Amino acid sequence: MTEDRIRVALAGGAEVSVPHGTTAADALRALGERRIGETLAAKVGDRVVDLSRNVDADATIAPVFGDSPEGIEILRHSSAHLLAHAVKRLFPETQVTIGPVIENGFYYDFKRAQPFTPEDLERIEATMREIAGENIPVHRREMSRQDAIALFREMGEHYKVEIIEGIPDDHVSLYSQGDFTDLCRGPHVPSTGRLKAFKLTSVAGAYWRGDERNEMLQRIYGTAFPTPKELKEHLALLEEAKRRDHRKLGKELDLFSFHPEAPASPFFHPKGAIIYNTLVDYIRGLYRQYGYDEVLTPQILDVELWKRSGHYENYRESMYFTEADERQMAVKPMNCPSHCLLYAAGKRSYRDLPLRIADFGRLHRYERSGVTAGLTRVRSFSQDDAHIFCTPEQIDAEVASVVDMLFRTYDLFGFSERRIYLGTRPERSIGDVAMWERAERALRDVLERRGIAFDVHPGDGAFYGPKIDFCILDAMRREWQLGTVQLDFALPERFDLHFINADGKEERPVMIHRALLGSIERFMAILIEHCAGDFPLWLAPVQVRLITITDHQHAYAARVLVELRAAGLRAEADLRNEKLGYKIREAELHKVPIVLVIGDKEVASETVAPRRRGARTLPATDVPSFIASIAADARVGTQGGVP
């Protein structure tokens, strides 16, 4: 092999020698790649580069297609450039800023005096198609920082100048397609014609550099896929998400409503209240098994308490205040300070620990207008909140037991995919560093010892201690945070809590804050969307609906109804003078899990004809057998998940 030749190889495959400086595309061709026209980029070693980049050392090389994660990222990144190109073509006075790839798509932030309208989006998208149709080659070049600054300054792109000024490197790379040039690290598709399936989805304001003190830019969101088919599937998924939206289903199923008189504060209707209370019952069932004691604590407490706990200092902007007897009072945003008072109400022995105090108390937090959404972010809610007071030696077993409860609970609701995050010390925190390290170590140990995979989120802990957040993926593969376990050495200190140890000496307990479902409101939203309103039998507001065929069966239906209710089932009868099909349809729309049809045959034989939601008829059966057949399903969650 001569000096000016290098060897390129497919991973575990063919190998050829090509001249030094051969482009990645030519190297792939030399290796017999036939689909070079569909290739978006090349992976040289473990770096993804443009097809036009030179290969200047021996390397393995692989084509990158749109069906790989790297390929999709390039498609989306190039689509963001295509978007900026189109905007500059239509509105030359607009300044470009940044345009990154995000989950499921991309966005680009622009500075323009006039905000973009939905009609503008259509025009921009049409222009994007036009530019893609022109199949303009995309070129990469490098230039010195100074030259790049001068270039963008001349172009009037002041945000780009600011960005380059913040880059420490001597050289930066620029990408051009026709008359559009953007600062970018790349890589990009070789030409705009490779972009075949994209769509602009929305426009919104966004702060420059994500800081609310900065000016607001116009952000255009879009999405892109390798093929129109995948784009279509993605858009269908978005439609499905809309169909499942808990705000829509909540209205249709008569679960809850919102009223301007109490913004962002849900009113649960009878059916919603059944689900809500049944969830709470489920948690209470777990508490009985895991040794928790439930308490009830006041809604309004002296501001001094919140100053002592540190909440006033950190969260006063989000608290509601009131006054009584010339004392400043606050509506509780959390239960923990109350539980500290309760703990300190008596002398505690090490024999009392761990003390697990649960509280479904209603919490109020003033959330800034604009951040609230349906049941997922409200101003009035309650949590399956509990605080465990224990000795440092008990931390491990207590956290492990909470993890056990969590996983059992997520299994019950069908949340089989989980993601777990360890949040460490945030910037604003109380307690000394050694305390924090000890606490972080303790949480990490529990997870590692049980072989539970997790990621670290630095600085994401609560102000009083580190935490583990438990997230799940719902049926739409969206991630939601549910449970949390937070270690706290600070509050016991602030409230000067202690217990008497085996040696008769005072010792400081550790406090563990934990929740399984988190806010019940939010959990309901997640559950509604996860099951699309088809609640499991034990949660369904109406479990069984009796449907008579004519009014000759009314008396018998009334008797069956009494029997079902006596068995503890939530049952109702539809005795209206309507055709069977009509009543069935209505029961289906209301997502009633089981319909019992009663006609003359059933009356004569003293049976009912069951029909499961979305299914066909089951054989007629007598009422006691029917009740027995669904008893376990109807109860499963109300006994802490034990049938």
Next chain:
RNA sequence: GCUGGCGUAGCUCAAGGGUAGAGCACCUGAUUUGUAAUCAGGCGGUUGUAGGUUCGAUUCCUAUCGCCAGCUCCA
């Protein structure tokens, strides 16, 4: 809080500077029906609220409240 969008009957949605309309729901009557919509009739609205422009505003303008998308925030 910020940017943008939207508020018409209980719900879903039309219309639009000159008396506001449909389907569903609801009520009444007929029909007595076997697994996703029987027919007919009726009730229902200060067009979110408050100002302004106009002979006239639901439509145009301003403010305000609420909701939606996103940004920032989330103990």
